[in-house]
Amino acid sequence: MNYDAIAIGAGLSGCSAAIQLAKLGYRVLLLEQSHYPMHKLCGEFLSVEVTAAFEHLGILEQVHKIGAQPIHRAYLTTANGASFRSKLPSTALGLSRYQLDLMLFQRAQAVNVTCIDNIKVTGVTGNLSEGFTVNTTKGEFSGRIVLGAFGKRSSLDRSLNRAFVQKRSPWIAYKGHFTGVDIADVIELHAFPNGYCGLSQIETGEINVCWIAHERVMKEPTHPELDIPESLAKNPVLADRFRHMQRVSSSLQGLSQISFELKENFHNDICMIGDTAGMITPLCGDGMAMALRSAEIVVPFVSQFLEHQITALSFKQQYAIAWRKEFQTRLQLGRIMHNCFIQPPLANMGVSLCQMVPALGNWIIGATRGKPQQLLGNELASNALS
Numbered sequence: 001m002n003y004d005a006i007a008i009g010a011g012l013s014g015c016s017a018a019i020q021l022a023k024l025g026y027r028v029l030l031l032e033q034s035h036y037p038m039h040k041l042c043g044e045f046l047s048v049e050v051t052a053a054f055e056h057l058g059i060l061e062q063v064h065k066i067g068a069q070p071i072h073r074a075y076l077t078t079a080n081g082a083s084f085r086s087k088l089p090s091t092a093l094g095l096s097r098y099q100l101d102l103m104l105f106q107r108a109q110a111v112n113v114t115c116i117d118n119i120k121v122t123g124v125t126g127n128l129s130e131g132f133t134v135n136t137t138k139g140e141f142s143g144r145i146v147l148g149a150f151g152k153r154s155s156l157d158r159s160l161n162r163a164f165v166q167k168r169s170p171w172i173a174y175k176g177h178f179t180g181v182d183i184a185d186v187i188e189l190h191a192f193p194n195g196y197c198g199l200s201q202i203e204t205g206e207i208n209v210c211w212i213a214h215e216r217v218m219k220e221p222t223h224p225e226l227d228i229p230e231s232l233a234k235n236p237v238l239a240d241r242f243r244h245m246q247r248v249s250s251s252l253q254g255l256s257q258i259s260f261e262l263k264e265n266f267h268n269d270i271c272m273i274g275d276t277a278g279m280i281t282p283l284c285g286d287g288m289a290m291a292l293r294s295a296e297i298v299v300p301f302v303s304q305f306l307e308h309q310i311t312a313l314s315f316k317q318q319y320a321i322a323w324r325k326e327f328q329t330r331l332q333l334g335r336i337m338h339n340c341f342i343q344p345p346l347a348n349m350g351v352s353l354c355q356m357v358p359a360l361g362n363w364i365i366g367a368t369r370g371k372p373q374q375l376l377g378n379e380l381a382s383n384a385l386s
């Protein structure tokens, strides 16, 4: 069968784009290498903009029913003892990726996307003029458009010879679910030398603990009581949290070579969305909202291309412009904040400054995320195409 669109990767961006395109009447194939449901490495903090996206995708009610944890406040601390507390501009959510990604995958199935998990894409050939062949561990598929939604780093990036994979990245991350402390409706971010750790409550009442650090922390001795690299325990609040927490996850999930390099919106005519197009630093807690938003941005252009209303060149140019307009500043600000937060003197100065001038802290929180009402304009655009 020849599909109108094939999305590679059934994370947030792939599922969202697939659902929207299927709702517009297109034949869509969604391919995922893992088997659902599964845990994913993530801070599991959903920024406010996602509410509109969830509603548009038809999962908002389910998200609330499952008990996504409302998050109203933020608490930032540093190893030197500085701290900043803030009220979030609107309610954010704590929800495990185990539930969220499954919900989206099932929603895609419900709107007639052909969904296949346990299938790995190994290569893609073709172009926008002649169509594509997608090679997988279970055979070949053909489609007019291919959406690359395979996340921050995939073996496919290497097969496609993408530029960013040639460069080694020193960032590693770990995540697990814990019990034993009550942080209520607060997203906590604790800086330590060479990294930072986020804590937020999810739908089970457990605390998702997710930290990112320079790989050099793995060479450090482990803290004798807490079983974490010593650097993390240099933040007194974080050390105290670990002292009271018990791990629920059978093991921690880890990931290396996390890259915040600029990536292309198209590679070999494959249209990239979500982290595959560019990833914001986890400190901002906005990657999932951005992944969903990038799918909203691309869908009207995909539709116009499939309807022969725009050329391949115009599709590529317009999507790249729209993507940059929406995300470029946020990505740059995210990188600056990340680089400050991992260096104790700068983290201390920044957090102390936010403590003295709360408006600055609130501005940073706002500037690293999108505006909730932005969905409306795009929704109208895609409705107009249907």
Ligand SMILES: Cc1cc2nc3c(=O)[nH]c(=O)nc-3n(C[C@H](O)[C@H](O)[C@H](O)COP(=O)(O)OP(=O)(O)OC[C@H]3O[C@@H](n4cnc5c(N)ncnc54)[C@H](O)[C@@H]3O)c2cc1C
Pocket: 008, 009, 010, 011, 012, 013, 014, 031, 032, 033, 034, 041, 042, 043, 044, 045, 046, 047, 119, 120, 121, 122, 149, 150, 151, 152, 154, 155, 156, 173, 174, 198, 210, 211, 212, 258, 273, 274, 275, 276, 279, 280, 282, 285, 286, 287, 288, 289, 291
């Ligand atoms: C340490 C850390 C903490 C984070 N914390 C937060 C947070 O608290 N809040 C937030 O909003 N964001 C956070 N993020 C960012 C967020 O996780 C991502 O931005 C988001 O998951 C991107 O969604 P996506 O759809 O682009 O990719 P993903 O959700 O990663 O989905 C990609 C999918 O593609 C599949 N895939 C890969 N290769 C292939 C292949 N060859 N064939 C088939 N399938 C393939 C993968 O299995 C995966 O399911 C964090 C990131 C990190 C690294």
